[in-house]
Amino acid sequence: MSSLIVPPILTSPRDDAIKLHGAFKGWGCDTAVVIDILAHRDATQRALIQQDYRAMYSEDLCKRLSSELSGKLEMAVLLWMHDPAGRDAVVVRNSLTTGNLKAATEVICSRTPSQIQLIRQHYHSKFGVHLEDDIKRHTSGDHEKLLLAYVSPPWNEGLEVDRQMVENDAKALYKAGEKRLGTDERTFIRIFCERSRAHLAYVASVYHSMYGNSLKKVVKKETSGNFEYGLLTILKCSENPAKYFTKVWARTILHW
Template sequence: MATLTVPSQVPSPTEDAEQLSKAFKGWGTNESLIISILAHRSAAQRKLIQQTYAETYGEDLLKALDKELSSDFERTVLLWTMDPAERDAYLSNEATKRFTSSNWVLMEIACTRSSLDLFMVRQAYHARFKKSLEEDVAYHTTGDFRKLLVPLVSSFRYEGDEVHMMLAKSEAKILRDKITDKAYNDEELIRILTTRSKAQLNATLNHYNNEFGNAICKDLKTDPKDDYLKLLRATIKCLTCPEKYLEKVLRLAINKMGTDEWALTRVVTTRAEVDMQRIKEEYQRRNSVPLDRAIAGDTSGDYEKMLLALIGHEDA
């Protein structure tokens, strides 16, 4: 369900590295050339280009890009060019820093990646930051947020389709009881959300809906101003229908007074090779405007061109 457009005949990594090197030379950088190459290569192809570039020119491609580019365009190109696990490790680390801290980004990465992807993020985190993602999340969060986020980022869920209906029934009741008691930070509630497979959770929440006549997120809206409850609802959304959650992130990023470029860049670069098609369909359904038109109306220059290329816009 990705929308990244990769040409059927891809030049060799050597040719791509050479073209990129050319783009950095002479008067000013050739941004269009950079977009035409990097925005149309898969993760595996980008990795080979990086390796070839380092071997040929004795410099890290990311460092070269960092020197040549600036602002939102630079951030988009750098995030996109990174290995997906390293990118998520970097974004997670940023989300634990004082000035860029975000429980939402941590939750989004923990809930929308596959078990194996999340495991690789934790490995990449070790390698790059010489500590674990769990310890940083635990250190930089407190209270209920810590209680939820640490098991979320440590999770290694079963990925298959097997579902135990009796279990779904009993755990739907546990969730209902805890929510009725307003025990939103209860260990059992957190255990179910942070350990069960996505298929099992879907079955549990369907049962919850049918049995108790309300969607669980509706029951968790008792206090709309409560940030922990907001995060809890978002966690459930991310685990069960990520495209709905990610559409909302994009909608809010674009419709803000002044675009939230960080959120826009993060969603486009991390989902272009995953489920961007679904996100685009959801965006169109929800806003009656195609996502590419919304992005084009809200961004400009090379930043706009890069984003449009990544979401598979024909002319980009």
Template sequence: MNQSGYPYPQSSPTVVPVQGFNPRQDAEVLRKAMKGFGTDEKTIINVLTKRSNAQRLEIAVQFKTLYGKDLIKELKSELSGNFENTIVALMTPLPQFYAKELHDAISGLGTDEDVLIEVMCTLTNAEIYIIREAYEKTYHRNLESDLKGDTSGHFKRLMVALCSAGRDESMVTDQQKAAADAQALYNAGEKIWGTDESVFNMVLCQRNYAQLGLVFQEYQRITGHDLEKAIKSEFSGDIQEGLLSVVRAIKNKQAFFAKRLYKSMKGLGTNDRDLIRLVVTRCEIDMGEIKKEYKANHKESLADAIKGDCSGDYKKCLLALIGES
């Protein structure tokens, strides 16, 4: 388990736990940066972007012990805008942060299906369990019930299947079963008039990632094209996006997140909430690989995209988190 309580491998983090960590000293440095006239934003960035989520939470405990004040409240009173939002996200335990993002995606005006897809389609069973617990503890509501109440049709069934966190994670593979699953997907989709989406849910939400890699190869062998093409022709709207995201995240999770980052900054205005969530949640896991995928697929570096799209302390904070300060 890593320090956030999740079992994923940290393949290429850009934020790692600092060696010789002294939470009391960090609390004192932050207090000094916020005391008196004006705020030393540079010091706040230097401290909080160079500590892991678990270490930041320890600093908050020390801050309250030393000064009798809540560090997040103090930071919020000193900062503003997207810089404030990024710092608050960094200071929030990751399961609670994900729970809030899901809650807001469900309970706002309309549903932000993109956030539901991004989170529910890319996390492990253990991560989903932890987030479900955090959701219930924070909002006194059941995540699965809220997903059911706010989505509909095939997309609702996909979200419920993913929320149940029943994926095989053994990484054991079986070529014969992969061929049978590929045939079942073909029979449930392209071969018939209409589509049996339950077969797509069953295969894509239950099989382990290594096994699904074989299923995708078998599907290509049987049909002469990849499963993504079949999903695009057989489904539409949210369920199409959801199933495509599952497939893309399984094929190359870092490329999936790179595309999400690209979409957050390109187009009409920046979706800062998406940008902040993606940087904060991936910087301790695989941001190094995501940066490589971003450059390979989008013809500019992630750092250059952030520099062109963000400004001030917000920009400096994001660049520090992706290891480009």
């Protein structure tokens, strides 16, 4: 979720805080004012508004918004109040603790290593628990192993690709899946979580050239459930992240 277009001329954070406080007065909340202000400010500006609001009214703006709003509007506005990594941390926490594991998996497995590092920092700062501990608490099996491997170092975010390593990984995935009875899930987890996006995209291409089958189809055939969903998310984001996020955004709008 991102901000709408930021107006070229902005009022000060103090003025915004005063207007928001005014929107809370009387019967009900003037939601039009809330949306007009918060939806047209970026993360830094919203942080300054929160600081001035607390300084002037000795009250946490997010808590006040939560008490004044409800439903999807409350959820959207409260998510606006965080920077991207903080927002991801909140979404993952809520998803894990409410059993919506697909949502948590989508956020985690669609992020880059540098984004994961920031999410981990925000997660611990906001909730006083390590992301890895919550993953262990709320997931299980191969799904748990995948998420733990993906959020844990070492991470590889480089663009360099070693042709020989790519071929070795393609062969290893073939032996771990199509070539045998059953599936060697550990090999899929190791390659999907330890390799860079550039490398994994190349592996998918080479796999198709070597064995005449797409790696996506192999994942769908060999795995299931949230484990499958996580692997597919990682693979799609490595091959074409722009296409992946366009589909996610379209799906979000459709169900809003």
